[in-house]
Amino acid sequence: MTTRPEPEIDERNREYWAALEEGVLKYQRCLGCGNAWLPIRSECPRCLEANWTMVPSSGRGRLISWVVYHTSYHPYFEDKLPYAVAVVQLEEGPRLIASLVDEPSELRIDQRMVLSVQRDDGRARAAFAVDRDYAR
């Protein structure tokens, strides 16, 4: 079996990936200017200071866009085709690449989504499902 591509975990992003293992999606918040962002970086991209903390997200957000892979670019994903990848914006502001739980035919842009962490081959990753509690 081919091993899945793994993130490069270091001092900066260890807490992010450890939180996902616990079912929590964290993002960075600047203690100086209040900016919130992902992916993990050393300095705030707004005020450029390195004075930040990690905050758990509510897990609610909206669907910016998504694609469905019919081509595999890595052996691990060959038997996963077709699979979807999305851009989701958290209600706190940060955007991220994530997996999707629902069939793509049910999706539309700006739809309300909710975090549903998925775990496979020893790795937790952010996935989102359509937020069915949200009356649209």
Place this chain on the structure above:
Amino acid sequence: MSLRGTAVIAGIGQTEYGKLPGRNPLSLNVEACRKALADAGIEKDVVDGLFVKYPTSTFHSMYGQTVAEALGIQPAIGGVWDQGGAANASMIGFAVMAIEAGQCDVALVTFADNPRTGTRQAYQRGWGDDAVYGWFGTPAGYAMIAQRHMQQFGTTSEQLGAIAVACRKHGAANPGAQLRNPITIADHQASRWIVEPLRRDDCCLVSDGGAAAVVMSAERAEELGVADPVPILGFGQGQTSWEVAQRPDLTSTAAAVSASKAFAMAGLGPKDIDIAEIYDCFTITVLLTLEDYGFCAKGEGGKFVEDGALELGGALPLNTAGGLLSETGMPGMQLVLEAVRQIRGTAVTQVPKARTAIVSNQGGIMHTHSTLILGR
């Protein structure tokens, strides 16, 4: 002071396109430069500026100096400029600025790459830690943008297909094109998904090839007796730093900034343009560029392209030698060369009375954008 028309493209040169086994990018650079110098009718000794982009497929430190050595020239100014696919047109703009600033007199601009016989890994890699999600490759970034555009504005896959149909039709008429079979919308719709909503026929070719252009002042071209110089009327650049996942608006691009600078320099607007050579790495790229250049309103690109407007004889003939979808996937600079041929009146698919051409080059996932306006 506007730089409109102060400089010209004095000569153009290219290699064959397609599959070129046994050739490396450096060899393709040299061949393209040799032919560009011959086309301008000048000796290499007068070249004192050399602007190069290193091959995207294989990074090479100080590649500009490597090319200069292979050409046997000692340029006063030059080196590598990396903006991905936007670099070619940008370097022509930098050459004009360097000439105007007295930093060089005659510049060569060149790019070559061989992802077809070499490695295409540069276009298939994972995007950092997001590879965990299967987020790999260049097509997916454009597909993400296309999906949002389709949902936001009702753009259809068939409308994207109309762009491919136009490019493939023009490539079929070009004996030098890598892919010479025209397609219909039905063919496009039958082509397989690569990353949905993009199909195979929405994606450009993977090719080997090189191209070069000689840039100098209009005055110098006259002194040197250049046979058919084509004036550079305007140029501009624009870029976003945001990766696709972080970009606040997926369906508006830096092409708007780039084009507004080029149009302002040229003193022209979209209605003044006779032909468009638009970077078609993917069909969606063309649609967004046409909108952001102001050929139609944002969101109306699908309607603008669907009834043959981009085909020869249409309102805005596009990629008249076939573009990246049909002539060659590399080096992207072929769009500049075709614009020069159209303005000279020597193109295979010559558009009658073509006096102005706009060229776009862009790189990354619509990160970088560069615009040239050529004409008389």
